[in-house]
Amino acid sequence: MAVIRDVMASFELYQPSSVADAQKLLEQHGSDAWVLAGGLDSFDWLKDRIRKPKVVVDLSGVEELRGVRTTADGIEIGAMTTLTEVANDPIIKQKYDLLAQAAELVASPQIRNQGTLGGNVSQDTRCWYYRGGWPCYRAGGNICYADAPEGRNREHAILHADRCVAVNPSDSAPALIALDAKFVLRTKKGERVVDAEDYFIGPEVDITRLHILQPGDLLTAIRIPSTWAGAQFYFEKVRDRNVWDFPLLNVASAMVLSGGTIDRIRIAVNGAAARPLRLKAVEDAVRGKPRNTATAEAAGKLAVQGAIPLQFNAYKIPLMRNLVKRAISGVEEVTWAS
Numbered sequence: 001m002a003v004i005r006d007v008m009a010s011f012e013l014y015q016p017s018s019v020a021d022a023q024k025l026l027e028q029h030g031s032d033a034w035v036l037a038g039g040l041d042s043f044d045w046l047k048d049r050i051r052k053p054k055v056v057v058d059l060s061g062v063e064e065l066r067g068v069r070t071t072a073d074g075i076e077i078g079a080m081t082t083l084t085e086v087a088n089d090p091i092i093k094q095k096y097d098l099l100a101q102a103a104e105l106v107a108s109p110q111i112r113n114q115g116t117l118g119g120n121v122s123q124d125t126r127c128w129y130y131r132g133g134w135p136c137y138r139a140g141g142n143i144c145y146a147d148a149p150e151g152r153n154r155e156h157a158i159l160h161a162d163r164c165v166a167v168n169p170s171d172s173a174p175a176l177i178a179l180d181a182k183f184v185l186r187t188k189k190g191e192r193v194v195d196a197e198d199y200f201i202g203p204e205v206d207i208t209r210l211h212i213l214q215p216g217d218l219l220t221a222i223r224i225p226s227t228w229a230g231a232q233f234y235f236e237k238v239r240d241r242n243v244w245d246f247p248l249l250n251v252a253s254a255m256v257l258s259g260g261t262i263d264r265i266r267i268a269v270n271g272a273a274a275r276p277l278r279l280k281a282v283e284d285a286v287r288g289k290p291r292n293t294a295t296a297e298a299a300g301k302l303a304v305q306g307a308i309p310l311q312f313n314a315y316k317i318p319l320m321r322n323l324v325k326r327a328i329s330g331v332e333e334v335t336w337a338s
Helices: 019-032 042-047 083-088 090-095 097-104 109-114 117-122 172-178 280-286 293-303 316-329
Strands: 012-014 033-036 055-058 068-071 074-078 182-187 190-195 218-225 232-238 249-258 261-270
Touching: 019 033, 019 055, 019 218, 033 042, 068 090, 074 090, 083 090, 083 097, 083 109, 083 117, 090 097, 097 172, 097 232, 097 249, 117 172, 117 218, 172 249, 172 261, 232 316, 249 316, 261 280, 261 316, 280 293, 280 316, 293 316
Parallel strands: 012 055, 033 055
Antiparallel strands: 068 074, 074 218, 182 190, 182 218, 232 249, 249 261
16 A cells, blocks of 8 residues: 655645636646645545645635526525535435535534545545555556455455446435536636536546546535425445444435335436436336335346456445335435444
């Protein structure tokens, strides 16, 4: 493993007070710039001296990136809004509680007080080989140490692996996908709005990134339409420890029933692949079906089709199958311990 150091490499620090100034700095410095939100992912990289940006752009002083605002068709959440604010916001809890549940299960209270929604969806993978400075595929090398014969891969991917088997660690991402959220980006060409599921990318697209942001781009807000306001929500996160830990797997679903029949549904999981996965095949299979045990069982089996376990993570297949089953049936969350 790489030697852990306590002293960061030197960099120029900029603290803009507006989105326009922040974007100007990012465009000016391009790939030499590092965006600092809550800092929880960033400081790990900087303190370990694995990443050595020449410029750090601290967004903490940009007030227009904070807060929850109602819109004509839902809400808009500034990318710098903390996870605690998201979890406690009365509008989110009343209409979009799926996101509040997900935000409240991130890490610990202290981390949620500092961590931001934009940072949570944009954080890098937590594979210890990659984070430790090993020259793996994701770091520009020609090997995946986790998928090697002696590799440790208990937390890694069972789906959509392409050379790299690291997973996306975000808890809020699947909830936002299930809510059909839109991510608002500021780019050199102006504002760009993308579906939540299209914000994330896998190694088959670019093995060095988990999201679509390019140098000079800035995630400014997340919009949630009213389409799923007040739906029946389900969120469950399985982790080794009840506080601080990243998900081994999580699931989020939003469902609208007509009588006992599933009229509309969106469902997503994370921790199974390098990107959060919307389970479109499951949605199509259960739409119009009764919400019962048989439907839930079939959904769980369909969700894991094509899953390929590594040496130490075969448990993720029955785990994902059961998470999807419970997300369909609406069974109360189960407390897990490892």
